[in-house]
Amino acid sequence: MNLTINRQQLVTELETLASFSDAPAPAVTRIVFSPVDLNARAYLKSLCGSAGLTVREDPVGNTFARWTGREPNLPAIGTGSHTDAIPFSGRYDGTAGVLGGLEAIRALQRAQLRPRRSIELLIFTAEEPTLFGIGCLGSRLLSGSLRAETARQLKNRDGKTLDEIRSEAGFGDSLDRVRLPPGYYAAFVELHIEQGAILERRSIPLGVVTAIAAPASLRIAIEGEGGHAGAVLMPERRDAFLAAAEIALAVEQAAKSTGAIDTVGTVGVCEVFPGAINSIPSRVRIEIDFRDTDLARRDAALAGIFKNCDELAARRRVTIEREMINADAPIQCSPLVVDALTRACREHGFESLPMVSRAYHDSLFMSQIAPVAMLFIPCRNGVSHRPDEYAAPEDLARGSLVLAQALADLAG
Ligand SMILES: [Zn+2]
Numbered sequence: 001m002n003l004t005i006n007r008q009q010l011v012t013e014l015e016t017l018a019s020f021s022d023a024p025a026p027a028v029t030r031i032v033f034s035p036v037d038l039n040a041r042a043y044l045k046s047l048c049g050s051a052g053l054t055v056r057e058d059p060v061g062n063t064f065a066r067w068t069g070r071e072p073n074l075p076a077i078g079t080g081s082h083t084d085a086i087p088f089s090g091r092y093d094g095t096a097g098v099l100g101g102l103e104a105i106r107a108l109q110r111a112q113l114r115p116r117r118s119i120e121l122l123i124f125t126a127e128e129p130t131l132f133g134i135g136c137l138g139s140r141l142l143s144g145s146l147r148a149e150t151a152r153q154l155k156n157r158d159g160k161t162l163d164e165i166r167s168e169a170g171f172g173d174s175l176d177r178v179r180l181p182p183g184y185y186a187a188f189v190e191l192h193i194e195q196g197a198i199l200e201r202r203s204i205p206l207g208v209v210t211a212i213a214a215p216a217s218l219r220i221a222i223e224g225e226g227g228h229a230g231a232v233l234m235p236e237r238r239d240a241f242l243a244a245a246e247i248a249l250a251v252e253q254a255a256k257s258t259g260a261i262d263t264v265g266t267v268g269v270c271e272v273f274p275g276a277i278n279s280i281p282s283r284v285r286i287e288i289d290f291r292d293t294d295l296a297r298r299d300a301a302l303a304g305i306f307k308n309c310d311e312l313a314a315r316r317r318v319t320i321e322r323e324m325i326n327a328d329a330p331i332q333c334s335p336l337v338v339d340a341l342t343r344a345c346r347e348h349g350f351e352s353l354p355m356v357s358r359a360y361h362d363s364l365f366m367s368q369i370a371p372v373a374m375l376f377i378p379c380r381n382g383v384s385h386r387p388d389e390y391a392a393p394e395d396l397a398r399g400s401l402v403l404a405q406a407l408a409d410l411a412g
Contacts, residue, residue: 001111003404007397010103013047014396017083017099018091027387030085032126032137033061033169040083044098044123051106053121059173060151060166061125062138067105069118069411075186076118077410078370079104079403082127082138082362090389092379096396097191098123104191104404115411117186124362131156131165134326139362141178143369145328148175185370187337187410190363191403192374193391197382198355205398207355207376208341211293212364213262214328216302218288220247220309224318226274226282238317241272241281246316250308251288254301262293262356263301293330293356331364334371337410341375344405350398375403 020040023029030037041063048055048065055065066076081097101121108115125138132154140146152175154162163175194200199207224240248267255265269287288305292298306322313320338354345352355376357363363372377399380390 001113001408003107003111003401005103005107005397005401005404007393010099010396010400011393013099014091014095016043017095021085023088023387026091027088028085028091029087029089030083031087031130032084032128033131033165037084038169041123044083047102048121051102051109053105057171058142058178059171059175060138060141060178061169061171062142062178063123065102065121065123067109067115067119069115071116072118074117075183076120077115077407078120078122078185078188078366079190079407080122080124081190081192082124084126084128084130086128086130086385088387089385090383090387092193092389092391093195093384094127094192096193096377096391096399100191100396100400100403103400104407107401107404108408113408115408117411119407119411120185122188127362132162135360136362136365139365141175142180143365144179145365145368148178151175180369182369185366187334187340188363188366188370188372189337189341189403189406189410190361190366190372190374191399192361192376193379193384193389194376195359195379195382195384199353199376199378200380200382202353204351204353205378205395206345206350206352206402208338208345208352209357209374209376210333210338210354212331212333212357212360212367212374213291213293214330214360214364215289215291216298216327217325218290218302219323219325220244220286220288221321221323222247222284222286222318224282224316225280227280229278229280232280237280239280240284240318243312243316243318243320244270244284244286246312247286247305247309250305251290254304255290257304258292258297258301260292260294260297263291263297264358265290265301287325291330291358293332295329298330328360328364331367331372333367333373336371337373337406340406340409341373341402344402344409347405348401350402375399375406
C-alpha cells in the first residue's frame with residue numbers, strides 16, 4: 001500500500017476551519033451550536049461529502065462520516081475528535097484529529113484500499129465544557145455514561161436547556177437516540193496534539209497513548225466560627241481557613257504518598273468568608289482536582305484525604321462537608337489498538353513513545369463501548385488552549401499517515 005498524505009491540503013483545511021471563529025485570528029473561539037460552529041460543521045460536512053463519505057448527524061450533533069467497507073454489516077473502525085474550541089484558544093486541539101482523520105481516509109482511498117470493515121470519521125459535539133459545564137457531552141451520551149434524562153437537565157448560564165439550544169441549532173430528535181448500540185465500533189482511534197511537551201523535549205515524533213487519566217473533582221465546605229482577629233485568643237478559635245489549609249496539604253501528601261508519578265492533586269479554588277483581614281474565617285469552600293491513571297490507587301488516595309478531614313474536623317472543632325462533583329474512571333487503552341498504532345509507527349520508520357494522556361478526551365468515554373487508543377503528535381512548547389497553540393505541518397502529516405496505516409490494519 002502506497003500511502004501519501006496531502007500535507008498542503010491538510011494545513012489549508014485546518015486554516016479554513018480556524019477561520020470559523022468568534023475571536024480574531026490567531027485566536028479561535030468556537031462554542032458548540034453557535035453560528036460559527038454551525039458554519040464550521042457545514043464546511044466539514046462538505047469536505048466529507050467530497051471524499052465520498054456518507055454523512056449522518058445524531059440528535060446532539062455528533063457527526064458521522066462513513067467510508068463503507070466490503071462487509072458493511074461488520075462493526076466499523078472509528079476515528080475522530082472534536083472541533084469546538086474554548087474562548088481564545090488555538091486551532092489544533094481536536095481539529096488535528098478530525099481533519100487528520102479525514103486526510104487519513106482520503107490517503108487510504110488514493111492507495112486504492114478496499115477495507116473489509118467500514119471506516120468512520122466521528123466529530124464529537126461539545127468536548128469542551130464551555131456551554132454546559134460538562135466536558136465530552138457527545139461521547140458521554142454515545143457511550144451511555146451520561147443518560148439522556150440527565151442530559152436534558154443541562155442548562156447554559158442563561159438557563160436555556162440543552163434541548164432548547166440544540167433544537168434551535170436544527171437538532172430536534174430525542175436524546176434517547178444518541179446512544180450507540182453495543183458493538184457499533186470494532187475499534188476507535190483518536191489523533192490529538194499532545195498538549196504537553198514530552199514528545200518535543202525528547203525529540204520523539206509520535207506518542208502512543210496507553211492510559212488516559214481522569215479527574216475526581218470534589219467540593220469541600222468547612223464551617224468554623226468567625227470573630228474579631230484581635231479579640232478571640234488562639235486556643236478559642238475554630239478557624240475554617242486553617243482547616244482548609246491542612247486539607248490542601250493533605251491533598252499534596254496523598255498525591256505524593258502513592259509513589260506513582262501519575263498521581264496528581266490540586267486545590268484550585270479557595271473561597272474565604274467573610275474575607276476581611278481582621279476577621280477570623282468562618283466559612284471556606286475549596287475545590288480539589290485529583291487524578292490518576294489507576295482508579296483503585298486514586299480512590300485509596302482520596303480515602304486517605306477523607307480520613308484526614310474527619311480527624312482534623314474533630315481536632316479543630318469545625319464541620320466539613322464533602323461533595324463529589326464528578327468522578328470519571330481512568331482507563332487503560334486497548335492492547336489491540338495500541339499495538340496497531342505502534343506497528344504503524346514502526347512500519348513507517350518513526351520512533352514512538354508509549355505515554356499517558358493526562359488530559360482527558362472523548363476517547364475516555366468511547367472506551368466504555370469500544371477498544372480505544374490515541375495517537376499524540378507534538379505541539380510547540382506543549383502549549384494548548386491558547387492562540388499560540390501550534391503543530392508543525394510535518395507532525396500533522398506524520399500523525400495522519402500513521403493513523404491511516406493503523407486504520408487500514410484494524411479494518412482488515
Ligand atoms: Zn481536545
